[in-house]
Amino acid sequence: MIDSTLIDRIDALLPQTQCTQCGYEGCRPYAQAIAEGAASIDRCPPGGDEGIAALAALLSVPVLPLDTTRGVHGPLLTAMIDEAHCIGCTLCIQACPVDAIVGANKRMHTVLADLCTGCDLCMPPCPVDCISMVPADRSWTPDDARRSRQRHQARAARLAASNLTLMADAPAADTAPVDASRGAPHDAERKRNAVESALARARARRAGGK
Numbered sequence: 001m002i003d004s005t006l007i008d009r010i011d012a013l014l015p016q017t018q019c020t021q022c023g024y025e026g027c028r029p030y031a032q033a034i035a036e037g038a039a040s041i042d043r044c045p046p047g048g049d050e051g052i053a054a055l056a057a058l059l060s061v062p063v064l065p066l067d068t069t070r071g072v073h074g075p076l077l078t079a080m081i082d083e084a085h086c087i088g089c090t091l092c093i094q095a096c097p098v099d100a101i102v103g104a105n106k107r108m109h110t111v112l113a114d115l116c117t118g119c120d121l122c123m124p125p126c127p128v129d130c131i132s133m134v135p136a137d138r139s140w141t142p143d144d145a146r147r148s149r150q151r152h153q154a155r156a157a158r159l160a161a162s163n164l165t166l167m168a169d170a171p172a173a174d175t176a177p178v179d180a181s182r183g184a185p186h187d188a189e190r191k192r193n194a195v196e197s198a199l200a201r202a203r204a205r206r207a208g209g210k
């Protein structure tokens with residue numbers, strides 16, 4: 001059994017961008033893997049050489065070069081949404097690990113630059129490629145890391161609670177046959193159609209703008 005205070009002390013040295021570049025679902029799972037001896041200390045590009053040195057000192061292990069197969073260390077970036085092309089699909093909101101994007105279904109979305117960790121996890125899901133990463137023109141501070149950890153934890157707690165609610169509300173599969181006129185599959189299809197038509201509009205708008 002790993003001492004949870006060791007996980008805490010390792011986690012305290014990680015940048016908390018929650019970018020997953022280390023190969024774990026966020027900074028805390030990586031901290032746990034290091035504490036368990038399951039991961040090396042060289043997998044965090046945002047932390048860079050400084051972060052590796054701090055981990056090496058804490059754990060009394062040799063300093064390693066950053067494993068650049070995980071990514072490279074560089075200046076802080078921030079996401080920017082081209083609001084003229086946003087179709088309001090909310091996929092970026094769902095991807096953001098620290099709730100740094102605001103917007104509503106079918107409304108344009110905006111990144112709260114002060115909260116953005118530069119993780120770029122919102123970019124791949126955007127169906128119209130209207131998110132780009134731009135220089136943040138500032139450095140990532142320990143206060144940013146603290147706030148990002150809190151926001152990530154709050155988001156995880158919210159998602160866990162909503163999953164529990166969904167499970168509690170779901171009818172038991174063997175006692176409640178699916179009503180073909182209602183329910184999740186239909187909702188999913190409607191959403192897919194809505195995104196498809198929004199995409200078609202976005203493509204037409206872009207083509208017209210060229």
Ligand code: SF4
Nearest residue numbers: 019020022026027044
């Ligand atoms: S900042 Fe990214 S790479 Fe570093 S520990 Fe956190 S999730 Fe992993």
Ligand code: SF4
Nearest residue numbers: 096116117119120122
């Ligand atoms: S807005 Fe995008 S880049 Fe910024 S924290 Fe959220 S997912 Fe990461």
Ligand code: SF4
Nearest residue numbers: 086087089090092126
């Ligand atoms: S994923 Fe792209 S299109 Fe969808 S809401 Fe976010 S920025 Fe807008």
